Amino acid sequence: MIQQFAYIGGLSDQFWSGIRALPRVLPVIGKRGRWQEPIRQMTAIGVAALPMIAIMAASAGMILALQGAAELRRFGALRYVIDLVAVGFTRELGPLLTAIVVSGRSGSAFSAEIGTMVVTSEIDALRTLALDPVEFVLAPKYLAAIIMVPCLTIMCTVFGILAGAGFMYLSTRMALGIYLRYVFDSILLRDVFGGLIKSLAFATIIVHVGCIEGFKVRGGPEAVGRSTTSAVVRSTFLVILADLFFTAVFYLARMQ
Amino acid sequence: MATPVISVGDLSVDYDGHQVLDRVNLDIRPNEILVLLGGSGSGKTTLLRHIIGLEPPGSGNILIRGVDINKCSAEILKQVRRQVGVAFQEAALFNSISTEENVALPLRELTNLADPIIEIMVYMTLAAVGLAESGKLMPHELSGGMKKRAAVARAIVLDPGILVFDEPSAGLDPIVSAELDELILFLKHAFQMTILVVTHEISSAFRIADRIAMLYKGSLIAVENKESFRASTHPRIRQFLDGIPDKVVEAPTVQEHLRELSGMTGAKS
Numbered sequence: 001m002i003q004q005f006a007y008i009g010g011l012s013d014q015f016w017s018g019i020r021a022l023p024r025v026l027p028v029i030g031k032r033g034r035w036q037e038p039i040r041q042m043t044a045i046g047v048a049a050l051p052m053i054a055i056m057a058a059s060a061g062m063i064l065a066l067q068g069a070a071e072l073r074r075f076g077a078l079r080y081v082i083d084l085v086a087v088g089f090t091r092e093l094g095p096l097l098t099a100i101v102v103s104g105r106s107g108s109a110f111s112a113e114i115g116t117m118v119v120t121s122e123i124d125a126l127r128t129l130a131l132d133p134v135e136f137v138l139a140p141k142y143l144a145a146i147i148m149v150p151c152l153t154i155m156c157t158v159f160g161i162l163a164g165a166g167f168m169y170l171s172t173r174m175a176l177g178i179y180l181r182y183v184f185d186s187i188l189l190r191d192v193f194g195g196l197i198k199s200l201a202f203a204t205i206i207v208h209v210g211c212i213e214g215f216k217v218r219g220g221p222e223a224v225g226r227s228t229t230s231a232v233v234r235s236t237f238l239v240i241l242a243d244l245f246f247t248a249v250f251y252l253a254r255m256q
Numbered sequence: 257m258a259t260p261v262i263s264v265g266d267l268s269v270d271y272d273g274h275q276v277l278d279r280v281n282l283d284i285r286p287n288e289i290l291v292l293l294g295g296s297g298s299g300k301t302t303l304l305r306h307i308i309g310l311e312p313p314g315s316g317n318i319l320i321r322g323v324d325i326n327k328c329s330a331e332i333l334k335q336v337r338r339q340v341g342v343a344f345q346e347a348a349l350f351n352s353i354s355t356e357e358n359v360a361l362p363l364r365e366l367t368n369l370a371d372p373i374i375e376i377m378v379y380m381t382l383a384a385v386g387l388a389e390s391g392k393l394m395p396h397e398l399s400g401g402m403k404k405r406a407a408v409a410r411a412i413v414l415d416p417g418i419l420v421f422d423e424p425s426a427g428l429d430p431i432v433s434a435e436l437d438e439l440i441l442f443l444k445h446a447f448q449m450t451i452l453v454v455t456h457e458i459s460s461a462f463r464i465a466d467r468i469a470m471l472y473k474g475s476l477i478a479v480e481n482k483e484s485f486r487a488s489t490h491p492r493i494r495q496f497l498d499g500i501p502d503k504v505v506e507a508p509t510v511q512e513h514l515r516e517l518s519g520m521t522g523a524k525s
Contacts, residue, residue, distance in 0.1 A: 033364060125348035128308050129362050129410075130337040 011208055014134060014215075018142050018208065021135035025143050037140035038147075045106045045141075046148030050155060053101055057156040060093055061085055061163025069171065078172065082179060083186040085164030090191045091250075094157035096243055099202035102149055103235045107210035110141055111231035114214025115224035123215070138211045142204070149203035150196050157195065194250050201246065202239050209235040258286050259322070261418055261450040262307060267316035269302055269474075276302045278474045279316070289444055289451040290479075291461040294471035295496060300454045303471065304422055307452065308342050309333060320418070338366060341411030345423040347403035349395040349410070356382065356391030359409045366414065377413065384446075385409045385439060401432035408439065418450045419443060425457040437463045458497060462486065470496065 027035040068084040114137055117123050126133050161183055168174040213231040217223045260283035269277040277299045284290045294300045305311045307318055309325045317324050320336050328336065349358050356378050363374045382388050385405040390398065398406060404424060411419060421440065425433040437460050443449050455461060461468055461482070468485040470478045472492045478485060488494065495502075 031365065120346050121344040121348040122350055124305075124310055125342070125344060125350075125410075127310060128337060128340065128342040129365070130334040131361075131365055 007212075011212055014138070014212055015204070015208055017132075017134040018138050021132065021139035022143055024135055025139045034140070038143045041141050041144030042148050044109070045102060045144050046152055049101055049105055049152060052105070053098060053152050053156050054159045056097055056101060057089075057094070057159035058163040058166075060097055061089065061160035062167055064088055064093070064160075065164045065167035069167070079182065082164060082168065082182040086161055086183040086186045087191065089157045089160035090187045090195050092195075092243075092247070093160060094153045095195050095198040095202060096239070097160075098149060098153045098156045098199060099206065099239045099243075100236060102145070102152065102203070103206045103210075103232055103239065106141075106145070107206045107231045107235045108228040110207065110210030111213040111228045112224055114211055115217035115227045116221075118215065118217045119220060119224060133215070134211075138207070141211065142207045145203040145207045146200055149206075150199045153195060153199035190250075194246070198243060198246050201242050205238045205242060206235045209238060260284055260319075261286050261321060262452065263319040264303070264307065265317045265319070267303070267306060267313055267318065269299075269306065269311070269314045276474050277306075277314075280471075280474075280476050282469060282476060282479060284450060284452055286450055287444065287448050288466040289440065289453060289464050291465035291468045292452065292454045292471065293456060293458070293461055293468055293496065295456060297473075298471040299474040300456075300471055301422065304420060304452070304454045308340060308420055309337060338414055339416050340418045340420060341408075341414070341416035342420045343404065343407045343411045343422070343424065345426050347395070347407040349398075349403060349406055351395050353394075354391065355387065355393050355395060355398065355406045358395065358406060359391075359413050362410065362414050378409075381409045381413045382406075384412075384442075386435075399432075400427050401436065404428070404436055405439065408443070412443065412447065412449075415447070416449075419452070421451070421453040421455075423455055424453060425455060425460045430459075433457070433460060434463070440464050 024030045025034045025038055064085050065081050068081045069078055072078055072080050072084075114123070117137070123133050123137075126136055164183075165174075165176055165179045168179050169176070210231045213227040213234070217227050262282075262284040264280055264282040267277055267280045268275070280299075280303060282290075282303075292300055292303065302311070306313055307320075309318075313326055317326060319325070321339065323332060323336050325333055325336055349355070350361070353361070359378045359381055360374050363369055363377060367374075369377070378391065379388065382391050385408050387402060387405050387409060390402060390406075395403060395406070408419075424436050424440065428436065440451060440453065441464055444451055453461075453464065465482045467479060467481050469476060470485075470493055477492055478488060478490060480488065485493065486497070488497075494500075
């Protein structure tokens with residue numbers, strides 16, 4: 001129990017250090033040349049993940065439509081498959097699927113990269129050069145993630161909804177224009193913002209858990225392997241807990 | 257006597273009840289090379305990590321140019337760290353950037369120098385360690401000796417005044433190791449540096465040291481000039497210099513072993 005509290009304490013300490021370090025990796029106002037690393041990270045976190053997100057979102061969209069249709073067809077309410085897919089992806093599946101992909105791809109990569117830097121004394125070298133490892137290593141990843149994870153979430157939602165359009169066309173020959181009109185009727189602006197707020201929180205969790213697991217590495221290469229597993233398991237666990245928290249808060253807000 | 261550049265006072269370190277360093281007192285004088293010798297597990301690396309401020313001490317203090325690095329503010333500690341260059345055992349170059357970018361990093365991050373000035377300083381520093389033509393190479397393209405030289409270039413680029421080496425000869429062949437020793441001597445004479453070298457290589461120690469200190473099981477058992485150290489009659493120093501193992505295990509003779517084996521075979525049949 002003490003270890004868990006120490007872990008949460010370490011995470012919150014690292015979070016505030018990361019927030020303080022963010023301005024220093026921004027273009028123009030940050031330290032010279034530092035903006036290049038966030039750009040590199042944005043490519044790794046965002047652009048490189050796009051094909052996987054697209055395929056997963058399209059598959060999940062189709063699965064949701066098929067499962068929903070199987071039940072709704074019995075009540076003659078097949079049209080509500082559109083609401084199910086659109087609302088489901090905007091509020092829930094878009095942010096969650098994106099977080100799972102980013103956690104698996106990038107959270108583990110952060111942990112492995114930093115863990116290797118610990119093992120090869122690169123983190124110690126930064127400290128002896130009077131450079132802050134959080135500012136130098138974590139901040140570029142954090143900046144890249146809080147920009148790219150919401151973008152990926154939007155793309156994931158779009159691909160999921162388009163998969164629903166594919167299903168509706170195949171089952172009822174519904175045209176894309178009509179489908180999209182139903183989609184825009186079913187989702188509200190607050191659903192979109194709610195999903196984006198979730199995606200920001202998930203990005204924060206993935207980056208900080210991935211990095212803290214890397215910084216915690218002690219020993220040799222096998223410790224790096226353990227840290228990557230731990231980064232994915234812990235960040236996925238915390239993402240789902242955070243999702244529950246936000247979903248409950250948004251639900252209560254709608255009730256009032 | 258000159259004021260010590262580095263002063264370790266009564267430093268004790270304890271990890272989970274295991275005493276790693278026991279009341280270590282050590283002064284390093286200006287413009288000297290002090291070699292810290294000791295076997296595996298003697299506490300050399302722990303002492304080095306405390307001296308460069310990577311670990312908080314259990315008890316005792318470490319003064320660098322009169323500043324207690326464990327009691328000063330973070331800002332003062334930053335300034336002190338700029339006066340200490342460290343060349344790590346694994347070189348610890350940043351693998352995602354080129355050799356010259358590694359060397360330029362402290363200049364870009366900690367100074368306001370213009371880029372053309374930084375480029376000139378990086379080239380001069382790389383030339384000083386014999387890597388003038390290798391700046392564009394990535395760390396994975398460098399040999400072991402070149403990596404260590406690049407690490408030295410990064411450590412001295414801010415003109416730190418104090419240089420610390422962790423096992424500089426580790427993993428190098430004798431020729432490259434001797435070249436690195438020459439570089440250490442060059443740095444001392446050319447830049448008036450105070451140098452601490454942690455190693456277990458006896459030949460390297462006698463080649464470069466002004467004084468030699470020896471750690472044994474966390475205690476400092478000698479700090480002497482190299483001639484006195486070589487002539488020391490201290491049993492642990494003699495054991496280390498002469499390479500005598502702690503326990504000589506008497507292996508069974510081949511005959512006894514064969515007899516044992518034939519007995520086992522006979523019993524089976």
